[in-house]
Every structure is written in C-alpha cells, then in structure tokens.
Amino acid sequence: MVLCAALLAEFCLGATTIPVSVVADALLSFDPDNYDHYVVLYQRLPRVLIALHAGALMACGGLVLQGLTRNPLASPTTMGINAGAMLFVLAGAYFLNLGIDGRGAAALLGGMFGFATCLGVARLAGLVQDQGGLALILSGALTSMLLFGIANAILLTDPTRRTDFLGWVSGNINHVYADQLFRIWWIGLAALALLCVLARPLTLIMLGTDKAASAGVNVRWVRCLALLAVVLAASSSVAVCGPLGFVGLVVPHIVRPFAGADLTRSLPGAALVGATACLLADLIARHAFLPAVVHTGLVLDLVGGVVFALIVRRYYLTAGRRASG
Amino acid sequence: MLVVEDLAASYGKDMVLQQFSAQFRQGQLTALVGANGCGKSTLLKAIMGFLPVTRGMVRIGGREASTLGRRALARRIAYLPQANHCPDYLTLGELVRLGGYARYSLLGGPSEKDRRLFYEALETVGLVDMVHRPVNSLSGGQRQRAWIAMVLAQNAEVVLMDEPVNHLDIKYQYAVLELVRSLTLNHGKTVIAVLHDLNLAAAFADEVVMLRGGRVVAAGSVAETITASTVAHVFDLRADVFRRDGRLVCLPHVAVQ
Numbered sequence: 001m002v003l004c005a006a007l008l009a010e011f012c013l014g015a016t017t018i019p020v021s022v023v024a025d026a027l028l029s030f031d032p033d034n035y036d037h038y039v040v041l042y043q044r045l046p047r048v049l050i051a052l053h054a055g056a057l058m059a060c061g062g063l064v065l066q067g068l069t070r071n072p073l074a075s076p077t078t079m080g081i082n083a084g085a086m087l088f089v090l091a092g093a094y095f096l097n098l099g100i101d102g103r104g105a106a107a108l109l110g111g112m113f114g115f116a117t118c119l120g121v122a123r124l125a126g127l128v129q130d131q132g133g134l135a136l137i138l139s140g141a142l143t144s145m146l147l148f149g150i151a152n153a154i155l156l157t158d159p160t161r162r163t164d165f166l167g168w169v170s171g172n173i174n175h176v177y178a179d180q181l182f183r184i185w186w187i188g189l190a191a192l193a194l195l196c197v198l199a200r201p202l203t204l205i206m207l208g209t210d211k212a213a214s215a216g217v218n219v220r221w222v223r224c225l226a227l228l229a230v231v232l233a234a235s236s237s238v239a240v241c242g243p244l245g246f247v248g249l250v251v252p253h254i255v256r257p258f259a260g261a262d263l264t265r266s267l268p269g270a271a272l273v274g275a276t277a278c279l280l281a282d283l284i285a286r287h288a289f290l291p292a293v294v295h296t297g298l299v300l301d302l303v304g305g306v307v308f309a310l311i312v313r314r315y316y317l318t319a320g321r322r323a324s325g
Numbered sequence: 326m327l328v329v330e331d332l333a334a335s336y337g338k339d340m341v342l343q344q345f346s347a348q349f350r351q352g353q354l355t356a357l358v359g360a361n362g363c364g365k366s367t368l369l370k371a372i373m374g375f376l377p378v379t380r381g382m383v384r385i386g387g388r389e390a391s392t393l394g395r396r397a398l399a400r401r402i403a404y405l406p407q408a409n410h411c412p413d414y415l416t417l418g419e420l421v422r423l424g425g426y427a428r429y430s431l432l433g434g435p436s437e438k439d440r441r442l443f444y445e446a447l448e449t450v451g452l453v454d455m456v457h458r459p460v461n462s463l464s465g466g467q468r469q470r471a472w473i474a475m476v477l478a479q480n481a482e483v484v485l486m487d488e489p490v491n492h493l494d495i496k497y498q499y500a501v502l503e504l505v506r507s508l509t510l511n512h513g514k515t516v517i518a519v520l521h522d523l524n525l526a527a528a529f530a531d532e533v534v535m536l537r538g539g540r541v542v543a544a545g546s547v548a549e550t551i552t553a554s555t556v557a558h559v560f561d562l563r564a565d566v567f568r569r570d571g572r573l574v575c576l577p578h579v580a581v582q
Contacts, residue, residue, distance in 0.1 A: 067412070197431065204423050206412045214373055214406075215479060216399030216427030261415035262423075 046178035051278035051296075053181060054173070054244050055251075057188045057233040059274025060195055060267055062248025063255065064230050067206045067263065068223060072311055073137045075248035076111075076234035080143035082243035084114015085235040087151045090165060094154050104184040104239045111235030115227070118143045171244040171297020173282045180240045191233035192271065198226050199263035206261065244297050246304020247274050253311060326350055327372070327402070327483050327515055331381035334371035341367045342539045345381070349517055349532075351482065354509045356520045356530035358551075360560050364539040365519040366407065369485045372517075373404050385483065399427035403481040407488045407519075409472050411460040417471050418456040421446055424478030439478075446477035449512075450504060466497035473504060477512075484508065486518040490525065498522070502529045527551055527573035535559050547573055 062075035076082050088110025092098035098106055121139035155162055155169065167174060195202075201222040204212040209219045237244065251274045252266075259269035278296065285299045327349040334342040342364040349355050357365040370376045372383050374391060383390040385401045393401070403424075411420065424446070425439045435443070447453045450470040455463060460471050469489065476484055489505060490498040506529050508514040520526045526533055526547070533550040535543040537559045543550040551573055556564045564577040 070412075200423070200426060200429070203415075203419075204426055206415075207420075207423070208406060208410065210370070210373070210375055210404065210406045211409065213375065213395060214399060214402070214404035214485075215424060215475075216396040218395050256414050260419065261412040262419045 046181065047173050047282060048279065049185075050173050050177055050181050050241050051282050052275040053185060053188055054237040054241050055247055055274035055276070055278030056271035057192065057237040057274075058244055058248040059251035059255070059270040059277070060192060061230040061234045062250075063252040063263070063266060063270040064195055064202060064226055065248070066252050067202060067261075068226065069136055070206065071134065071137055072253065072314075073249065073308075074140075075246075075252075076230065077144070077243065077245045077248055078137055079140035080114035080118035080147065081111045081231055081234045082114070082238050082245070083144040083147035083151070084117065085111040085238035086169065086243050087147045087154075088113065089239060090151050090154050090169070093165070094158060094161070100179055101183065103180060104187065104236065107235040107239035108187070108232060111231045111238065114143060114147060115231050117147075167295055168242040170295045171242040171300065172295040173241050173244075173278065173285075177241050184236045184239050188233055188236040191229040191236070194225060194229040195233070196264075196267055198222055198229070199267050202226055203261070203263045206263075242297060244278065245301045246308065247277055247300055249311075250304050250307045251277055253307070326386070327517070328384040329368075329372065329381070330384070332368070332371055332378060332383065333380035334367055334376045334378050336367070336376065340379075340539060342371060345539075345541060347534055347541070347544060349483070349515050351515050352509050352513050353531040354506060354516045354518065354529060355532040355534060356518055356526035357534050357536065358520055358523060358526050358559070359536035359542075363536040363559075365536055366487050367539070368536075369404065369487055369517070369519065372485060373402065374398065396427045399479060399481065401481050402483045402485060403476040403479040405472055405476050405484070405486045405489060407491060409468075411468075413461055414459055415461075416457055416459055417447070417452060417463070417474070418443075420460050420471060421456075421474050421478045424475035425480070427479065442480055443478050446474040449477060449507075450474045465493055466500060469493060469497070469501050470504065473501070473508075477508070482513075483515045483517070486516065488519050488521065491521070498525060499528075505529070523551055523556065523575040524573075527575065551575060 058076060061081075065074040065076065065079060066072055068074075085107040088106040089103050092102055092106035096102070118136065118140040121143055122135045125135055125139060151169065155165060168177070201212065201217040204215050204217050205219060205222060212222075213219050234248065251270055254277075255266050255269040255273050259266040278300075281299045281303070282296045285294045285296045329345055329347050329349075332342060332345040333340065341362075345364075345368060347355075357368065359365055367376065371378050372390065378391070385393075385398075390398060390402070421443045422435060425435050425443065428439060429435065444453070447456060450473050452463075452467060452470055452474060455467065455471075460468060463471060473489070476486075486505070490501050493501060502525060505516055505518065509516050509531070518530075520530070530547060532545065533543070533547055534541060535550055535555055542559055543555045551566060553564060553566045556562055556566065556575060556577075562577050564575050566573065566575050568574070
C-alpha cells in the first residue's frame with residue numbers, strides 16, 4: 001500500500017514537473033515568434049509522449065529480461081535488441097529507401113534479428129547453460145558492437161543524409177519524431193499489455209523453470225511470448241526516438257527495492273519510473289548545458305554508465321562476499 | 326493415490342531410470358533413498374513431466390499425468406526442487422500467493438477461499454508473522470518452511486520433495502521433517518521425499534523405496550527395506566542396523582580408528 005502510494009507520488013511528481021517545464025520552456029523557447037501555445041502543443045507535448053513511450057517500454061523490457069535471464073545486467077541495450085533495430089532502420093532507409101511507414105516494421109525485424117544474433121552467439125559459445133546468464137550479456141555486447149559498427153559504416157556512406165539520422169542514432173527525444181510515434185504507439189502499448197498479463201507467470205519463472213512449471217506455468221509459451229513482447233516494445237521505442245541506452249538497464253534496479261520483485265507490481269512501477277527518468281533526462285539534456293542542447297540519449301548514457309559500474313560492483317565484484325555472508 | 330507403472334526416463338542417451346513401478350498411498354510419507362546419481366531426483370522430474378519419459382506411465386487419481394495440462398497437473402501434484410532461489414525483494418506473502426497460480430484465471434487473483442488457504446499454509450509452517458518479510462532475509466530453516474508454505478498454497482494432494490532438508494542444520498532437519506510428517510498425518514497429503522540420511526528416513530517415513538542404478542532394490546516399510554544387506558548393496562557401505570528406543574538406526578562402519 002505504501003509502495004503504491006509512493007509510486008503514485010512518483011507519477012504525480014513527473015506529471016507536475018511536466019506543466020512546470022512546459023511553462024518554463026514556453027518562456028525560454030528558442031522560437032522567435034513566441035507562439036507559446038503552438039510550442040506547447042506541437043513541440044512539448046510530442047516530446048513528453050515520446051519520453052513516456054520510450055521510457056516505459058525500455059524499463060519494462062529491461063525488468064522482464066533481467067527476470068528471465070536472472071542477470072542484473074540484462075536489458076534491451078545489452079542484449080542486442082536496440083542495436084539490431086537501429087541497424088535495420090538505417091539499412092532500410094539507405095538501401096531500400098524506406099519511408100517513415102516502413103521504419104516501424106524495419107525496427108521490429110531488426111530487434112528480433114539483434115536478439116536472435118545475441119542468442120545465437122551465446123549458443124555458439126556453448127555457454128547458454130551457465131546460471132548467471134553472463135554469456136548472454138557478453139554475446140549481447142559483442143552483437144551490439146558489431147551491429148553498431150555496421151550501422152556507423154552505413155551512416156558514413158552517404159554524407160548528405162547523415163545529418164537526418166545523426167541525432168536519432170544516439171537516441172534523441174525530439175518533437176519531429178512525433179509522426180513515427182503516431183504510427184507505432186499501439187505496438188508498444190500492446191506489448192506492454194501482454195507483459196502485464198504475463199506478469200504473474202513471469203514472476204514464477206523467476207523462481208526457476210522447474211518450480212514455475214510445477215506450479216502450473218507453461219514455461220516455454222510464457223517465455224516466448226514475453227521475449228516477443230520485449231522485442232516489440234524495445235524496437236518500437238527505437239523506431240521512434242533511436243536507441244535510448246541504459247533506461248532498460250538501470251530503472252529496474254531503482255524500482256525493485258520499492259515495488260518488490262513481484263512483476264504485477266514492479267512492471268507498472270518500472271513503466272512509471274522509466275517514463276519519469278526519460279522526462280528528467282530530456283529536461284537535463286535541454287537545460288543543463290544551455291545554450292547547448294545535448295541529446296537525451298547522451299545524458300542517459302552518461303548517467304547510465306555510472307550506474308552500470310555500480311551494478312557490476314554490487315553483483316559481480318562483491319559476489320564472493322555475498323555468498324559467504 | 327499416485328501410481329507409477331514401469332517408468333523409464335533418460336537424460337539424453339543415459340538411461341537413469343528403468344522399470345520403476347510403485348504405488349504411493351494417500352497420507353503416507355515415502356522416502357526415496359539411494360546413492361548419488363541413482364535416479365531419485367530423476368524419478369520426481371519424470372513424474373512432473375520435465376524429462377522425456379520413454380516408457381511407462383504415471384497415474385494420478387485415475388488420470389494419466391501426461392494427458393493433463395500444466396495447470397491441471399499443478400492442482401494435483403506439487404513439487405519442491407532441490408535448490409530453490411528466490412529473487413531479491415520477493416516477500417513471503419507474495420511467494421505463497423504465487424503458489425496458488427494454477428487456480429487463478431488469466432487476469433484474476435486469489436479468491437477469498439485462496440486467501441484463507443494461504444493463511445492456513447503460513448500457520449502450518451509457523452511463519453504468519455513473517456508474511457511481509459523478503460524471503461531472502463529469512464534464516465535457512467525459515468526459508469525452507471517458506472517454500473513448503475508455497476507448496477501448501479498450491480493445495481495439491483501429492484507433494485514431491487527433492488532433498489527438503491539438504492543444507493539445514495540438524496535441528497532444522499528434524500523440524501522440517503516433523504512438519505512434512507504432519508502434512509501427511511493432519512492434511513492427508515501424499516508426500517514423496519528424496520532423503521539422503523537413512524536415519525531421517527527411518528524416523529519419519531511410512532515407506533522407503535531404495536534405488537540403485539535407476540532400478541528399485543527394495544520397497545516397503547522401514548524395517549523391511551533398511552537392512553545391513555540393502556545398505557551394503559545400495560551404498561557399497563558396511564553398516565550396523567539396529568533398533569534403539571523403537572527407532573531404526575543405521576550406523577556405518579568407520580575404517581580408520
């Protein structure tokens with residue numbers, strides 16, 4: 001109950017910072033014509049919606065992946081989904097001249113490709129059986145680097161179109177992506193709904209596959225559906241605003257101590273905190289370095305990198321102490 | 326009643342269970358004993374359908390287990406694996422609530438009756454006060470009782486336990502097995518438990534099944550099964566088996582004096 005109230009407060013805080021920022025932005029706006037209302041409606045609102053969409057989806061995706069792999073470092077970023085989605089969108093735009101309509105489909109295919117590659121590399125390495133799921137993370141990192149490399153190569157082939165994608169590639173919440181959000185939001189929402197329906201069996205799977213199966217969970221089905229939902233969620237987020245790193249990795253660790261491990265509660269919690277995190281990151285990106293405006297993705301990467309190090313420290317470097325204590 | 330007929334199961338190419346037949350009667354605690362790798366855990370997994378069963382069948386309440394779906398099977402048979410790990414921050418109450426999963430609808434939660442059952446389960450294991458505590462903050466003995474509470478919340482007539490007292494100190498070994506015993510006596514559960522300690526098996530079990538190399542060596546009451554000759558055969562161990570205050574004791578010989 002206290003946790004629910006805290007989450008609600010968290011949400012209200014996010015919600016109240018939105019109007020405050022909207023007003024502040026409207027006043028500080030670069031728009032020379034001072035069309036405040038125009039700015040709020042066509043720039044601020046899309047940005048808020050994109051942040052909510054991306055933050056909620058990435059955070060929930062990370063939460064579920066961390067539960068399924070039982071690895072605290074799992075997330076759409078570290079398991080190749082984001083890189084795959086990004087590569088396919090770029091490749092589609094450069095080689096097939098895909099317009100904005102094709103971008104969503106390309107991202108979904110790419111997300112699946114990236115995740116499948118990650119699993120494939122892990123299996124090739126023959127380390128899938130290991131308990132910590134570290135092999136998956138390592139192969140995910142490998143896959144991501146490879147796909148990012150290819151994506152950068154593609155980006156460099158055509159200098160004239162490079163600027164179109166340069167911001168997007170590093171993950172940016174920008175009102176011009178609203179068209180894409182308008183086309184694809186329902187996929188993200190559907191994926192989120194699917195995850196919420198699966199929350200209870202997924203929590204059981206976190207206790208171990210045999211335990212879950214003995215309690216009545218069809219483990220294979222639940223796992224496949226959940227992974228599909230995660231890939232759809234992360235890819236649709238990438239399609240809109242590029243790969244926002246680290247939300248999916250970090251937010252679950254913030255949520256769990258408060259919302260607990262039961263996904264029926266931590267999933268909504270992650271959605272709220274993830275959305276809030278993206279909004280805050282966007283605010284920081286736009287205002288902390290004035291007059292320069294940095295990309296949201298860069299801020300998230302900066303913050304996320306530090307937290308990533310802390311997680312590694314807590315779970316891997318102190319594992320011996322935890323085990324003996 | 327759980328009936329296993331001519332069951333054979335394998336991990337990959339290795340046959341680890343062959344021609345296993347047994348009947349497990351309601352309200353009885355059956356101990357599975359045998360050396361490491363003799364097929365005890367495999368038997369439990371084969372009953373749960375986690376391993377490909379190459380021959381034979383498992384019948385529960387007159388129905389063939391392999392024809393039941395996961396949920397239907399979960400309402401009849403509960404299973405407590407050997408090593409259980411709980412995610413951080415999951416509370417005892419949440420763990421017990423997950424035990425009732427097989428009775429929930431897709432979006433619905435526990436009913437009033439389920440909640441009563443959860444409370445009774447916690448009462449039975451003596452952890453009502455701990456309901457909001459994270460499972461990982463409990464002591465070893467409490468944790469094992471927490472898992473048993475989850476199994477009770479599943480409300481299945483048959484309970485399979487894989488080494489339920491492994492890693493517990495001797496006091497908790499007896500406490501947990503007394504609890505398991507009370508499940509059979511007071512709740513009418515049929516419990517099949519893998520036990521390593523023959524003295525524990527002798528103290529608590531109604532029936533003992535001894536396995537060696539995936540085959541049954543002896544099955545029956547404690548006095549019939551645990552003898553110096555079966556212990557020698559199953560464990561390659563010379564031991565004295567005698568009675569003390571009405572209880573069977575198995576005392577292995579020690580080579581070095």
